Amino acid sequence: MxxxxxxxxxxxxxxxxxxxxxxxDFNQEWTKEEIITHLGISERTFNLDRRAMESIFNIEIxxxxxxxxxxxxxxxxxxxxxxxxxxxxxxxxxxxxxxxxLSGISGIDLFDGFEDIFLNLRGYSNKRRIxxxxxxxxxxxxxxxxxxxxxxxxxxxxxxRSVLNVKYKDYKEHIYEFEIHPYFLKYxxxxxxxxxxxxxxxxxxxxxxxxxxENVEPINKAFKINNKYRFDLTYFDDVVGITKFKEKEPxxxxxxxxxxxxxxxxxxxxxxxxxxxxxxKDGNYYTYITVRPNNELYNRILMFGDNVEIVEPxxxxxxxxxxxxxxxxKYQNS
Numbered sequence: 001m002x003x004x005x006x007x008x009x010x011x012x013x014x015x016x017x018x019x020x021x022x023x024x025d026f027n028q029e030w031t032k033e034e035i036i037t038h039l040g041i042s043e044r045t046f047n048l049d050r051r052a053m054e055s056i057f058n059i060e061i062x063x064x065x066x067x068x069x070x071x072x073x074x075x076x077x078x079x080x081x082x083x084x085x086x087x088x089x090x091x092x093x094x095x096x097x098x099x100x101x102l103s104g105i106s107g108i109d110l111f112d113g114f115e116d117i118f119l120n121l122r123g124y125s126n127k128r129r130i131x132x133x134x135x136x137x138x139x140x141x142x143x144x145x146x147x148x149x150x151x152x153x154x155x156x157x158x159x160x161r162s163v164l165n166v167k168y169k170d171y172k173e174h175i176y177e178f179e180i181h182p183y184f185l186k187y188x189x190x191x192x193x194x195x196x197x198x199x200x201x202x203x204x205x206x207x208x209x210x211x212x213x214e215n216v217e218p219i220n221k222a223f224k225i226n227n228k229y230r231f232d233l234t235y236f237d238d239v240v241g242i243t244k245f246k247e248k249e250p251x252x253x254x255x256x257x258x259x260x261x262x263x264x265x266x267x268x269x270x271x272x273x274x275x276x277x278x279x280x281k282d283g284n285y286y287t288y289i290t291v292r293p294n295n296e297l298y299n300r301i302l303m304f305g306d307n308v309e310i311v312e313p314x315x316x317x318x319x320x321x322x323x324x325x326x327x328x329x330k331y332q333n334s
Contacts, residue, residue, distance in 0.1 A: 015039060015049060020082045023075045029066040030073055042160050057082045150216050151185070154194055158182045161223040164196075166208065167215040175214060180206060181224045184231035186242060189296075193242050195231055197224050204228040205235070207242055240271050240289075241296025248292045254312040257285045261307035270300055286311070298323060 018039060022030050036046050050061050059080055066072035157164055164182055169175045181197035198206035204226055229235045238250040257265050262277050262285060270289050277287045293316055301320055310317045
C-alpha cells in the first residue's frame with residue numbers, strides 16, 4: 001500500500017481501467033510493447049502500475065507465451081476484473097489514512113484530488129466511511145508558492161526518468177541554465193530540494209532549491225542512472241541538512257546540553273546518527289555527532305540558543321563563537 005501513497009496521480013485510475021480491459025481479454029494477445037504504445041506510457045510506468053494493481057486489488061498479472069506472440073500479459077484468473085473485486089477493510093483503512101495525510105499537504109497540486117481518485121475505485125467496501133473521513137484534521141503546511149510550483153513536474157520527471165533543462169536564479173539574481181538528471185526530492189527546513197546528476201560538472205548529487213527554479217523543461221536525451229548514491233538510505237548520515245562538502249572529512253562534534261533541554265534535543269536531533277545524551281564524569285550532559293561541517297550545522301546549533309554548546313573540536317567552537325560575537329555586535333550598535 002505504501003506505493004499508492006506516493007505515486008498515485010489523476011490519470012492512474014483511468015489507466016487501471018484500460019489495463020483491466022486488456023488483461024481480462026483472453027481473445028486478444030497483448031505484449032508489453034503493445035500495451036506501452038497503446039497507452040502512451042514508459043516501460044517504467046507500466047512496471048510500476050502492474051505492481052501497484054497487484055498490491056491494491058490483490059490480483060496476479062502474469063506474462064506467458066501466447067498462441068502467436070511471446071510474453072503476453074493477462075490476469076492469472078480468467079474471471080478477474082478490478083471492477084468486481086472489493087477491497088478488504090484493512091485496505092480501506094490504509095487508503096483512508098493515506099488520503100487524510102496527503103490531503104493535509106497544502107501547496108502541492110500533485111496531492112489535490114486524491115479523494116475523488118479513491119472514491120472512484122469501484123468495489124469499495126465502505127465508501128461512506130471514506131467520504132466522512134475527508135474532513136481535514138491535520139496539515140503539513142508548505143511555505144510559499146515558489147517552494148512547490150514545479151514540484152509535480154519534477155516528481156513525474158524523476159518517476160519517468162526524464163532529463164531536464166533548468167533555468168535557475170541564484171541569490172544574486174543571476175540567471176543561468178543547466179541540464180540535470182533528477183533523482184531525489186528532499187524536504188528540509190520548510191524548503192524542497194532536488195538532487196540529481198549535473199553533466200557539466202559530472203556530479204551525481206547536484207543540489208537545486210525548488211524556489212530558485214524559474215523554468216524547467218524536458219530534454220530528449222538518454223537518462224543517466226544513479227548508481228552512486230542512496231539518497232533514501234545513507235547519503236545524509238554524515239551531514240546536517242542538505243549540503244555535503246566532499247572536501248571536508250566528517251568530524252566528531254561534542255556538544256554540551258543544558259539539563260533542562262535534554263528531552264527537546266533528543267526529540268529534535270541534529271541528524272539521524274546523533275548519539276544519546278549521557279551524563280559524564282564532570283557532571284555535565286553531552287551528546288556527539290559525526291558530520292561534515294556546513295552552514296546548516298551552524299544554523300541548527302544557533303537555533304538551540306544557550307541550551308547547546310559546542311565543546312570540541314576547537315575550530316568549530318571558535319567559528320560558532322565568532323558568529324555569536326558578530327550577532328551581538330550588530331545589536332550593540334543599534
